[in-house]
Amino acid sequence: MGGVGDRPPAGGPPPGPAGAPQAGWLTTRLDPLLAWARRWSLFQYPFVTACCAMEFMSTMCAHFDMSRFGAEIPRWSPRQSDVLWVVGTIVHKQAPALRRVYEQMCEPKWVVAFGTCAAVGGFYDNYSVVQGIDKILPCDVYIPGCPPRPEAVIEGLMLLQEKVGRGELSRWQQQQPGAGRKAG
Numbered sequence: 001m002g003g004v005g006d007r008p009p010a011g012g013p014p015p016g017p018a019g020a021p022q023a024g025w026l027t028t029r030l031d032p033l034l035a036w037a038r039r040w041s042l043f044q045y046p047f048v049t050a051c052c053a054m055e056f057m058s059t060m061c062a063h064f065d066m067s068r069f070g071a072e073i074p075r076w077s078p079r080q081s082d083v084l085w086v087v088g089t090i091v092h093k094q095a096p097a098l099r100r101v102y103e104q105m106c107e108p109k110w111v112v113a114f115g116t117c118a119a120v121g122g123f124y125d126n127y128s129v130v131q132g133i134d135k136i137l138p139c140d141v142y143i144p145g146c147p148p149r150p151e152a153v154i155e156g157l158m159l160l161q162e163k164v165g166r167g168e169l170s171r172w173q174q175q176q177p178g179a180g181r182k183a184g
């Protein structure tokens, strides 16, 4: 077997026992590798409007430590983010700004509804509040609670990571022309 830095033989690694590649070779397909990398390097953009913000801050702080999941850095720029956290109540006057942020984000992108207000409007069943952000954005994960506990937020993040890691299409990808192949 070649050492580190040795040039690999033409035509790929020599077969080991039973045709398996010899130890020291790492092979994979590109799609699972990209899905794995995306799963553990989500960059989030928090769109924070209301009281759920306190629970979001709590989840980001040391006691719960979002950095354990490779998603600890809010970018504060949609162009550097691929996960949109909608945290709190969204009123119709805010909807165009939220939509603009979403359209400026990196692709592929995912959306998380943080709390009952973002998911379904909460108890604000009135003319001014958007009754769920999926009225204006494709949403991938809904986290219930008023507000959700940090444990629920982390579970929502892990659910999203599992979907990304499996190479599932995001709701954004499903809406693209020619959607039908797996992410990657």
Ligand code: SF4
Binding pocket: 050, 051, 052, 087, 088, 089, 115, 116, 117, 118, 122, 145, 146, 147, 148
């Ligand atoms: S779900 Fe509850 S805590 Fe969160 S923004 Fe709505 S009212 Fe506030």
